[in-house]
Amino acid sequence: xxxxxxxxxxxxxxxxxxxIDIPKSLPLHSYVFENFSKYPSKPCLIxxxxxxxxxxxxxxxxxxxxxxxxxxxxxHRGAITTAANPFSTPAELAKQARASKSKLLITxxxxxxxxxxxxxxxxxxxxxxxxxxxxxxxxxxxxxxxxNDMPRAEFSPDDVVALPYSSGTTGLPKGVMLxxxxxxxxxxxxxxxxxxxLYFHSGDVILCVLPMFPxxxxxxxxxxxxxxxxxxxxxxxVRGWLSAGID
Numbered sequence: 206x207x208x209x210x211x212x213x214x215x216x217x218x219x220x221x222x223x224x225i226d227i228p229k230s231l232p233l234h235s236y237v238f239e240n241f242s243k244y245p246s247k248p249c250l251i252x253x254x255x256x257x258x259x260x261x262x263x264x265x266x267x268x269x270x271x272x273x274x275x276x277x278x279x280x281h282r283g284a285i286t287t288a289a290n291p292f293s294t295p296a297e298l299a300k301q302a303r304a305s306k307s308k309l310l311i312t313x314x315x316x317x318x319x320x321x322x323x324x325x326x327x328x329x330x331x332x333x334x335x336x337x338x339x340x341x342x343x344x345x346x347x348x349x350x351x352x353n354d355m356p357r358a359e360f361s362p363d364d365v366v367a368l369p370y371s372s373g374t375t376g377l378p379k380g381v382m383l384x385x386x387x388x389x390x391x392x393x394x395x396x397x398x399x400x401x402x403l404y405f406h407s408g409d410v411i412l413c414v415l416p417m418f419p420x421x422x423x424x425x426x427x428x429x430x431x432x433x434x435x436x437x438x439x440x441x442x443v444r445g446w447l448s449a450g451i452d
Contacts, residue, residue, distance in 0.1 A: 223398070233366050236389045236392070237392065237429040276354070285367065290416075298319055365382045403431075405431035
């Protein structure tokens, strides 16, 4: 037995750099906003479409208000977030919503018709982030909620917080269960420690050019942790993103 254990230990390669400190008990939102009180007025998010800038204090407060409004999801509420490709068919979207047991759908008005039948048949509410049809709630109803009404939620590091779906290249799309601990570890490996994989620095502008639905914006978590700015846009005009970041 000792010989077998010794053989296994010989295959463990350790870095010469110090271990990265990975919190064991924090939920994801507490980890990425852990130090925001030191720089609340720093820019955090840039809307590449119109140039609007939101500070770290704005984003953290909005997250708590949305969580409070959802109680009347997201990580603050102990909920699980999944994201879907807006170009999926109504049947594909219904399949994902059914498999993930979605209780609330957040979308844009132009995609409402794709989820309308599923929502009505399953008594699921739909929230639109832009001009909401009469049958939908507007996202402002969540962002204008009183953050002090947010109830305390109990968390375990092993609780699932995100459920991205695979593209289905080798079969049907499958949900990938990502836990608080797993995502925190991923972010820590990329931006914490003495030799991070991503050299994000305070004040850097990070362009979010990848779609949200397969990645759930992992680069956003990294930027929040590293005190960087995140520039987001829903169009393909890179020149517009660059202008927003430079200005």
